[in-house]
Amino acid sequence: MAGRIRDADVALVRERSPIADVVSEHVQLRPAGRNELVGLCPFHEEKSPSFYVNVATGLFHCFGCQQGGDVYSFVREIDGLSFREAAERLSRRAGVTLTFEGGGTTDRTVSSQRQRLLEAHRIAAEFYAEQLTSHPDARAGWDFLTARGFDLEAARRFGVGYAPTGWDALTRQLLARRFTGEELVLGGLSKQGSRGGLIDRFHHRLMWPIRDLAGEVVGFGGRLLAADGTPNAGPKYLNSPETPLFKKATLLYGAELARRDIARRYQVVVVEGYTDVMACHLAGVTTAVATCGTAFGPEHVGVVRRLLMDSDERRGEVIFTFDGDAAGQKAAMRAFEHEERFATQTFVAVEPAGLDPCELWMRGGDTAVRDLVARRVPLVEFALRGVLGRYDLDTTEGRLAALDAAAPLVGRIKDAGLRQRYAVNLDRWLGFLDEKFVAARVAEHRDRPAAGTAAVASAFGPRRAGTVDPVAVVEREALKLAVQFPGLAGPMFDTLAPEMFTVPAHRTVRELIARLGGASGGLARAGGLAAWVAEVSAAATEEELRRFVTALAVERVLCDRDVDDRYVDEQMSRIQELHVTRRITDLKSRVQRLNPVADAEAFNRAYGELIALEQHKRQLRERGVGAA
Numbered sequence: 001m002a003g004r005i006r007d008a009d010v011a012l013v014r015e016r017s018p019i020a021d022v023v024s025e026h027v028q029l030r031p032a033g034r035n036e037l038v039g040l041c042p043f044h045e046e047k048s049p050s051f052y053v054n055v056a057t058g059l060f061h062c063f064g065c066q067q068g069g070d071v072y073s074f075v076r077e078i079d080g081l082s083f084r085e086a087a088e089r090l091s092r093r094a095g096v097t098l099t100f101e102g103g104g105t106t107d108r109t110v111s112s113q114r115q116r117l118l119e120a121h122r123i124a125a126e127f128y129a130e131q132l133t134s135h136p137d138a139r140a141g142w143d144f145l146t147a148r149g150f151d152l153e154a155a156r157r158f159g160v161g162y163a164p165t166g167w168d169a170l171t172r173q174l175l176a177r178r179f180t181g182e183e184l185v186l187g188g189l190s191k192q193g194s195r196g197g198l199i200d201r202f203h204h205r206l207m208w209p210i211r212d213l214a215g216e217v218v219g220f221g222g223r224l225l226a227a228d229g230t231p232n233a234g235p236k237y238l239n240s241p242e243t244p245l246f247k248k249a250t251l252l253y254g255a256e257l258a259r260r261d262i263a264r265r266y267q268v269v270v271v272e273g274y275t276d277v278m279a280c281h282l283a284g285v286t287t288a289v290a291t292c293g294t295a296f297g298p299e300h301v302g303v304v305r306r307l308l309m310d311s312d313e314r315r316g317e318v319i320f321t322f323d324g325d326a327a328g329q330k331a332a333m334r335a336f337e338h339e340e341r342f343a344t345q346t347f348v349a350v351e352p353a354g355l356d357p358c359e360l361w362m363r364g365g366d367t368a369v370r371d372l373v374a375r376r377v378p379l380v381e382f383a384l385r386g387v388l389g390r391y392d393l394d395t396t397e398g399r400l401a402a403l404d405a406a407a408p409l410v411g412r413i414k415d416a417g418l419r420q421r422y423a424v425n426l427d428r429w430l431g432f433l434d435e436k437f438v439a440a441r442v443a444e445h446r447d448r449p450a451a452g453t454a455a456v457a458s459a460f461g462p463r464r465a466g467t468v469d470p471v472a473v474v475e476r477e478a479l480k481l482a483v484q485f486p487g488l489a490g491p492m493f494d495t496l497a498p499e500m501f502t503v504p505a506h507r508t509v510r511e512l513i514a515r516l517g518g519a520s521g522g523l524a525r526a527g528g529l530a531a532w533v534a535e536v537s538a539a540a541t542e543e544e545l546r547r548f549v550t551a552l553a554v555e556r557v558l559c560d561r562d563v564d565d566r567y568v569d570e571q572m573s574r575i576q577e578l579h580v581t582r583r584i585t586d587l588k589s590r591v592q593r594l595n596p597v598a599d600a601e602a603f604n605r606a607y608g609e610l611i612a613l614e615q616h617k618r619q620l621r622e623r624g625v626g627a628a
């Protein structure tokens with residue numbers, strides 16, 4: 001086991017791993033200021049984005065759940081890695097070879113388990129792809145592909161491969177490349193054979209590599225090629241088992257190909273199979289993804305929303321291409337249950353003849369697939385019609401029973417306008433022609449508003465200006481300037497006494513910066529902005545304080561133009577002015593209590609001081625004008 005990674009390498013990897021690029025592999029970001037980007041937090045469920053990235057300081061911070069830190073912390077949190085694993089992952093991405101104290105570099109023998117499993121998967125994907133064009137038995141795979149209209153180019157675009165017949169072709173390859181049997185079993189590439197030795201997990205199957213959002217192969221989906229009824233051939237579709245890499249609840253096949261267009265078109269098309277994803281992309285529906293051997297679940301909702309940057313009410317569209325059959329109906333109802341608001345953005349595209357997108361593409365070409373998507377109907381409507389279809393609407397009894405079954409669905413729609421619209425539709429579909437009667441039934445099933453959902457402000461105060469004490473806003477702004485613009489703001493900031501900060505946490509940060517020798521010169525001393533911010537952050541010994549410092553380093557400065565001397569001067573003058581104002585108030589109350597005759601000396605001194613302070617305040621106010 002090698003020692004610590006050298007500090008210089010840690011810094012170099014950080015420098016070559018722009019936080020916006022790394023975060024963008026998981027979260028769709030949009031600009032929110034000169035240096036700031038915003039997106040939906042991957043660490044907690046949220047409807048409006050409070051996850052910020054600051055490209056200048058290289059930090060991220062979520063103002064919702066207070067999760068924050070640098071590019072290393074992000075990778076550690078998002079993938080559940082140790083610091084060392086995160087460093088290895090980022091170093092590989094950045095093309096930096098890590099050197100360890102006490103010798104050694106990143107190579108096979110020291111690389112982390114996750115890196116090794118990724119490497120094994122990369123080799124496996126290459127192996128399978130190569131087998132598809134070289135192995136004699138791969139013909140069955142080509143028959144499968146060509147029957148669906150896929151040629152060599154399509155197979156290459158999606159990395160389709162062939163897991164050969166025989167027992168251990170891949171296993172032998174990987175063992176020869178010094179992977180251990182334990183690793184191959186852990187990664188789901190091999191398994192124990194009945195006679196004790198290791199054998200491949202996949203045999204005589206067409207193989208689709210499944211990638212994470214960063215484009216790394218993390219698992220495979222394999223389609224059986226043996227004739228139906230072949231003994232011991234296994235299921236028609238076999239996926240990688242759950243492994244440290246392969247978490248099917250959060251994976252969407254094709255997401256790494258579709259993500260850019262998903263963000264651009266505010267649309268995701270969810271299909272059922274790997275060939276459906278291929279057909280959609282080839283037909284020009286480049287926003288298609290599929291779940292990997294599991295139903296679309298709540299964690300997929302989170303992934304889709306982050307890909308959509310789903311913040312505006314009903315902006316993005318999620319289109320499911322369910323079968324029109326019972327299973328499809330069920331799947332639609334499940335999607336409806338995930339989240340009401342998600343459901344209102346959800347559409348269903350059903351092919352009347354029950355063809356899946358791949359079959360549709362084979363028969364009708366690109367246009368047919370695009371038409372399918374264009375013919376989408378809102379999920380709510382689809383679900384309601386599904387419910388109504390189970391009743392005999394020719395009888396009053398049947399219509400009443402259908403209403404009883406459908407009213408709870410409509411009642412659950414939180415948007416009042418939408419709920420009313422569906423109540424009217426429901427009445428029409430049922431043929432009562434009595435909107436009030438239907439609306440009353442729906443109203444019985446209204447969700448009660450959730451109580452106590454108001455966010456609890458943290459000890460360090462809520463973020464949005466306007467909801468907080470204006471004095472706290474000014475203090476916070478001064479601290480943000482000192483952290484984010486130490487060169488510009490340092491000289492003035494360093495003259496502010498800690499007692500000028502009234503919020504205890506603000507005073508703590510002011511003292512912390514003083515202990516570091518002040519903000520001016522901090523930049524040069526630390527050797528760069530990111531290093532300066534890291535220094536301030538490292539000086540914060542308590543976790544809560546560290547998070548607060550991160551927030552200060554990420555939060556947008558409230559200046560509409562580029563931050564300049566004038567803005568700094570205005571802000572710092574405001575702090576002083578507020579401080580002087582508090583002293584004036586204290587002094588006035590003292591003057592009130594003094595007797596100008598009996599306490600003449602004290603009175604005159606206090607009075608003189610008061611006059612001087614008033615004058616100082618006027619000067620500060622003139623400088624701080626525009627800062628209010």
Ligand SMILES: [Zn+2]
Pocket residue numbers: 041042043044051062063064065066067
């Ligand atoms: Zn969060």
